Amino acid sequence: MKKRIALTGATGFIGGHLLEELLSNGYYVNAITRKPQQARKNVRWIEGNIENKEALSKLLEEVDVVINVAGLVKAKTQREFIAANSHPVLNLANAVKASHKNPHFIQVSSLVARKKNISNYATSKHQGEMHLKNNNLGIKWTIVRPPGVYGPNDNETLKIFRALSWRITFSPSNSAFRVSWIHVEDLVKAISCLMENSEYYNKTVELDDGNKNGYSYKEFYNTAAKILTLKPLHITLPKFILKILGHTNDLLSSIIGYTPMVSAMKVNEMCHPDWVCQNNAEEQVTGWTPKYNLEKGLKETLDWYKKNGYM
Incomplete structure (x- = not known):
């Protein structure tokens, strides 16, 4: 039986391509959205946001993998960046820990996270990663750092x-x-490969076009x-x-x-x-080669x- 995936950011650029990739591979998807969406086969749209406990609970119902793509690349203040790129990661991580299925949590971060003090955006992305790396949550996580997409x-x-x-x-x-x-299609195919392989648990992967x-x-x-x-x-x-x-x-x-x-x-x-990117993308992800x-x-x-x- 195909896995059920919880997906944030499904109406955005990367998330939209990832949704299509998951559906084309036969996965079932729980996708959170702030606005009503057109019904789609094998997609369960959940209205709300990650700050809403009821919506978050529905998002994680019976899922095997959680993929967080949502976030902001533009904001006026550091507070707005933190609210969009850091706090939701912690909320999701705590929800994953509480889930009886202990799903694999994939955080789509950014290459700028490795230079945390260079900008408010980088700081917020770095903080999001640290919620996974520094907390003793006991969950399975993988951090993906794309460069320019x-x-x-x-x-x-x-x-x-x-x-x-x-x-x-x-x-x-x-x-x-x-x-x-990296082209967005290569990125989403790599994420699809990552979520099927336990060798990437508790690792950070930087992906590029080779x-x-x-x-x-x-x-x-x-x-x-x-x-x-x-x-x-x-x-x-x-x-x-x-x-x-x-x-x-x-x-x-x-x-x-x-x-x-x-x-x-x-x-x-x-x-x-x-x-x-500081690692060889093709060697980092088994079964994936950028197209x-x-x-x-x-x-x-x-x-x-x-x-x-x-x-």
Whole structure:
């Protein structure tokens, strides 16, 4: 009999792809949602949030695996990040401990968690991990640290493609900067493999597309530009210029009330030289090999945007 999976973040970018992956493999899914959703075969939608004990209890009913994908990548304050990325992990972990089936808990974190003081986002993700690592809960957990994730239905990659139409790209002036990337389909297939194998209990796994040295900003932009058949001018900016931009966005945010993507702390993340995954992804996950290199993945993503009328 196929397992039942509890899933948070099922209406988001990564969670939505993971839901499709689980259903295609015949799993039953309990998925928590804040808004009513259309009925789907083998999906039990549970309205509420992880702070609600009744909803949390229903989410974990008869499940074999709990996968937490929900969280925020943008927020105005550290308190908002902690509330979204740290507290829910502890709530879920305690609920898992209380469950009679003792399900395997998979926490989808972020590569930035390894530099906990670089930003409020990184701090919140690190705290979420520590709830699992430091507490004597006696549960089976696996932490997944993706780097940059892209693919169909990703709004952030869409912004990059649209910005390239101006034929100018920007990046920090630090030439040593490298970052890993992974296509969302590769990520969700890896998670599916992880949840079926006990060798990953109480381990942290960093997943990327198999390019061991990652990519520079310029390499990423040039790959995207090649797909668009454009030749953009690439401009490098000193960190202090980017910091001015970040602080200006923070000030406008406090006045207008919007949540900026490029904040002063996000600039700290952007200027950190090493966001390359530290382990060999293919060796880390038995039965999984990434399907997409950067060019293939970005081309498929662009084709999806065009097909769905975004470009």
